[in-house]
Amino acid sequence: MVAFSKPTIEQFFLKACKPVNPLTFPPTIPLIDLSKPESKHLLVKACQDFGFFKVVNHGVPAKFINELESEAIKFFSSPLSVKQKAGPPSPFGYGSKNIGRNGDVGWVEYLLLDPKPEPESESDHRRLLSVFQEHPEDFRCVVDDYVTEVKKMACEILDLMADELKLEPKNVLSKLLMDEQSDSVFRVNYYPPCPEVREHEIDGGNLIGFGEHTDPQIISVLRSNNTSGLEISLRDGRWVSVPPDSDSFFINVGDSLQVMTNGRFKSIKHRVVANSKESRVSMIYFGGPPLNEKIAPLASLLETDEDSLYKEFTWFEYKNYAFNSALSHDRLGVFEKISSKI
Numbered sequence: 051m052v053a054f055s056k057p058t059i060e061q062f063f064l065k066a067c068k069p070v071n072p073l074t075f076p077p078t079i080p081l082i083d084l085s086k087p088e089s090k091h092l093l094v095k096a097c098q099d100f101g102f103f104k105v106v107n108h109g110v111p112a113k114f115i116n117e118l119e120s121e122a123i124k125f126f127s128s129p130l131s132v133k134q135k136a137g138p139p140s141p142f143g144y145g146s147k148n149i150g151r152n153g154d155v156g157w158v159e160y161l162l163l164d165p166k167p168e169p170e171s172e173s174d175h176r177r178l179l180s181v182f183q184e185h186p187e188d189f190r191c192v193v194d195d196y197v198t199e200v201k202k203m204a205c206e207i208l209d210l211m212a213d214e215l216k217l218e219p220k221n222v223l224s225k226l227l228m229d230e231q232s233d234s235v236f237r238v239n240y241y242p243p244c245p246e247v248r249e250h251e252i253d254g255g256n257l258i259g260f261g262e263h264t265d266p267q268i269i270s271v272l273r274s275n276n277t278s279g280l281e282i283s284l285r286d287g288r289w290v291s292v293p294p295d296s297d298s299f300f301i302n303v304g305d306s307l308q309v310m311t312n313g314r315f316k317s318i319k320h321r322v323v324a325n326s327k328e329s330r331v332s333m334i335y336f337g338g339p340p341l342n343e344k345i346a347p348l349a350s351l352l353e354t355d356e357d358s359l360y361k362e363f364t365w366f367e368y369k370n371y372a373f374n375s376a377l378s379h380d381r382l383g384v385f386e387k388i389s390s391k392i
């Protein structure tokens with residue numbers, strides 16, 4: 051663990067890296083229309099080829115999305131002293147610039163929230179809600195309404211995957227998110243504009259909003275406003291920027307789903323670069339399994355004689371390892387039976 055001092059602006063720049071490739075996603079981002087259940091074939095292909103796709107006709111009411119975005123903007127626009135009352139994020143609360151506990155920094159402020167507060171974490175929630183001095187319960191309702199809908203969509207997507215992969219039972223994946231003990235997280239990120247980015251751009255630097263990483267859970271459901279910044283890494287190592295679309299959702303395969311499909315689905319490496327002029331607001335639901343769940347390839351997916359590529363572990367063990375590692379660390383590496391590094 052690293053002791054934190056206030057990060058300097060230089061720490062936020064990716065000096066040693068090649069400039070971000072301005073290509074947009076080639077050829078186009080896989081697009082899944084949830085009103086057409088036959089798109090389940092495209093959905094599985096997208097998970098195999100990229101681990102990433104965009105969803106339209108998702109059924110999440112615009113009202114819930116807009117209310118959450120405006121509550122978030124209200125919160126992030128309040129004085130630092132007010133926001134700090136909701137911090138630090140240990141594990142839930144307000145954070146700024148420091149990401150995780152291992153020395154990562156980014157040009158970002160965020161709220162990490164428990165989508166389903168347990169009685170023991172009630173005090174955390176009270177502290178968090180006290181920040182929304184005027185109507186604290188309204189904020190909780192706005193988060194609950196949004197998360198309920200997004201979780202429903204995530205489960206629908208997981209059921210389509212299971213159907214296309216002919217998994218039994220059909221809810222083998224979605225039941226992990228529906229479980230009362232599901233260890234999911236909800237995050238709202240706010241990337242303020244950074245005027246200083248322009249001077250550094252001249253040196254070919256990019257301001258890092260959220261450093262490169264894969265998401266450890268099963269599935270991540272991301273929605274952002276119309277400010278660009280999200281980039282994904284292709285298998286050939288090129289970074290490409292994802293055109294923002296505030297009316298759609300973006301889905302990432304997480305590390306756990308990569309393992310459950312024995313590597314057929316890819317957990318995609320992604321990052322966010324900050325912007326000199328516009329603020330970016332994103333909200334992400336990370337659907338995770340219960341802590342005691344064994345994360346292993348689904349038996350019905352393994353061909354005869356096909357072995358698991360991974361050692362046995364529970365979500366508790368993986369999460370513990372992940373949260374003690376830096377953002378860019380290749381977390382699945384140590385759980386592979388044959389290291390991909392050789």
Ligand SMILES: C=C1C[C@]23C[C@@]1(O)CC[C@H]2[C@@]12CC[C@H](O)[C@@](C)(C(=O)O1)[C@H]2[C@@H]3C(=O)O
Nearest residue numbers: 149150151154265266372373374375376377
């Ligand atoms: C540096 C870190 C932040 C993170 C925990 C970790 O040690 C490595 C994984 C990171 C990540 C990425 C996806 C989600 O944003 C997140 C909440 C998660 O589950 O894993 C974050 C963690 C975090 O911000 O605490």
Ligand SMILES: O=C(O)CCC(=O)C(=O)O
Nearest residue numbers: 237239260280322332334
């Ligand atoms: O804010 C974003 O657009 C993505 C952030 C992200 O990848 C994360 O919070 O894990």
Ligand SMILES: [Fe+2]
Nearest residue numbers: 263264265320
């Ligand atoms: Fe992420």
